[in-house]
Amino acid sequence: xxxxxxxxxxxxxxxxxxxxxxxxxxxxxxxxxxxxxxxxxxxxxxxxxxxxxxxxxxxxxxxxxxxxxxxxxxxxxxxxxxxxxxxxxxxxxxxxxxxxxxxxxxxxxxx
Amino acid sequence: xxxxxxxxxxxxxxxxxxxxxxxxxxxxxxxxxxxxxxxxxxxxxxxxxxxxxxxxxxxxxxxxxxxxxxxxxxxxxxxxxxxxxxxxxxxxxxxxxxxxxxxxxxxxxxxxxxxx
Numbered sequence: 001x002x003x004x005x006x007x008x009x010x011x012x013x014x015x016x017x018x019x020x021x022x023x024x025x026x027x028x029x030x031x032x033x034x035x036x037x038x039x040x041x042x043x044x045x046x047x048x049x050x051x052x053x054x055x056x057x058x059x060x061x062x063x064x065x066x067x068x069x070x071x072x073x074x075x076x077x078x079x080x081x082x083x084x085x086x087x088x089x090x091x092x093x094x095x096x097x098x099x100x101x102x103x104x105x106x107x108x109x110x111x
Numbered sequence: 112x113x114x115x116x117x118x119x120x121x122x123x124x125x126x127x128x129x130x131x132x133x134x135x136x137x138x139x140x141x142x143x144x145x146x147x148x149x150x151x152x153x154x155x156x157x158x159x160x161x162x163x164x165x166x167x168x169x170x171x172x173x174x175x176x177x178x179x180x181x182x183x184x185x186x187x188x189x190x191x192x193x194x195x196x197x198x199x200x201x202x203x204x205x206x207x208x209x210x211x212x213x214x215x216x217x218x219x220x221x222x223x224x225x226x227x
Contacts, residue, residue, distance in 0.1 A: 002226075031212060033215075034117070040199070040222065041219075042201075042217060042219040042220055043155075043201070043217045043220075044220070050212050059174075059222045090154055090155065092154075092155075094213070096120075096212075096213065099143075099145055099157050099160050099205075100155075100157075100215055102147075102154035102155040102156070103154050104153055105152070105153065105154045106161075107152065
């Protein structure tokens with residue numbers, strides 16, 4: 001039973017559209033993360049947050065933005081989607097970092 | 112700096128055979144180590160972790176891993192592969208990054224195929 005939820009699971013949109021990928025967790029974790037993963041490839045950290053009103057960019061440069069207004073919610077936004085944004089986006093959370101809990105991911109296709 | 116190297120991007124084993132997925136890490140301090148499994152179109156699920164204490168760690172689905180400090184390794188094993196073990200496996204290292212927080216670094220993953 002998942003305690004971290006990502007919606008939508010699959011999304012196909014046209015170029016130039018604004019989209020928001022949702023991530024919510026019910027575990028009260030302070031630390032949340034967004035990873036980008038191309039099919040069969042490694043995970044790249046694109047954003048993370050250590051608490052409310054705290055956001056940082058990860059190792060991989062991304063045109064997306066994030067916000068952390070509530071502890072349980074960490075949405076990721078693309079202002080203008082492009083085909084190069086096609087990928088899987090994984091959200092994760094942890095309390096102290098001794099193992100992350102991952103959501104099921106959002107598979108985004110931009111056409 | 113820390114890094115994680117998984118030897119072999121793709122491993123194939125026969126059903127019932129031993130599974131061995133290799134992971135080496137580089138770290139200047141004792142790390143926390145993890146193995147995650149990812150099934151197609153899913154997120155990552157924690158298989159097992161090493162933090163402190165016993166160096167042989169048992170996880171879910173019959174997997175285990177042994178932390179060998181002298182070899183800087185954390186290889187994942189399972190005595191007998193099952194068809195349902197076919198998935199992508201990621202090794203990860205967690206180190207303290209300050210302010211009470213840890214940062215997780217993943218290897219590139221190993222895709223396990225199980226041949227009937």
